[in-house]
Amino acid sequence: MKKIIIGLAITLSLIIIGTIVLYQRSTITYTRAQADTVAFVRERTNLDQVSDFHWFNGTETYLTVTGTNEEGQERIYIVQQDGGQITSFSAENTISEQEAVRMTREARDPVKILNARIGMIDDTPVWEISYRNENDRLGYYIVNLQTGEWLRTIDNI
Missing domain, CATH: 3.10.450.40 (Nuclear Transport Factor 2; Chain: A,)
Incomplete structure (x- = not known):
């Protein structure tokens, strides 16, 4: 009976570890894109606090960071993935x-x-x-x- 319990514990542990590794691998591209985009926008604008991130795939890919700038204004920064062009909007001039x-x-x-x-x-x-x-x-x-x-x-x- 003791061997069965140890075997089940090991099997369950392997399933949990496998699930964690699979989840991390499946989200690493998104996480890396988010971190890189936030760093890119911070270098080129006065972005201070980040509140959200969006990944949009249309005919082109756009990565969007929303947050507040150093003056405390809500801003939306849309970054074109190819070329890195940043388009910025005041959040108060957009729909929520x-x-x-x-x-x-x-x-x-x-x-x-x-x-x-x-x-x-x-x-x-x-x-x-x-x-x-x-x-x-x-x-x-x-x-x-x-x-x-x-x-x-x-x-x-």
């Missing part, structure tokens, strides 16, 4: 994540909101809200970050 999600709920009536991320489409800053519809299919609702104007919907993926 909550507002973008509310607009998505009203327009699409999703079963579940998966996430919201900031990016750029054709030089227009956007909120991309991903969701699951009633058929458990993936959808995206995209609105202009500055005006809240609906730009496009991609549904039933």
Whole structure:
């Protein structure tokens, strides 16, 4: 009986360690991109405190850092992955994540909101809200970050 308990403990320990290693390996790219983007933005702007990070993949990849600058103003910094061009906005001149999600709920009536991320489409800053519809299919609702104007919907993926 003692051997069985030791065997189960070892097996359980290996499963837990394997799960931890798998999780770390699966998130290392995201974690590294976040750290590199924050450092890049801090070097080139007056970003002080970071509040959020978004990774957006459209026709191009954009990495977004939101936070406050040294003057305490809420800012959004959108970094183009290829080339490193930074586009910056005052958060007070944009719609909030909550507002973008509310607009998505009203327009699409999703079963579940998966996430919201900031990016750029054709030089227009956007909120991309991903969701699951009633058929458990993936959808995206995209609105202009500055005006809240609906730009496009991609549904039933």
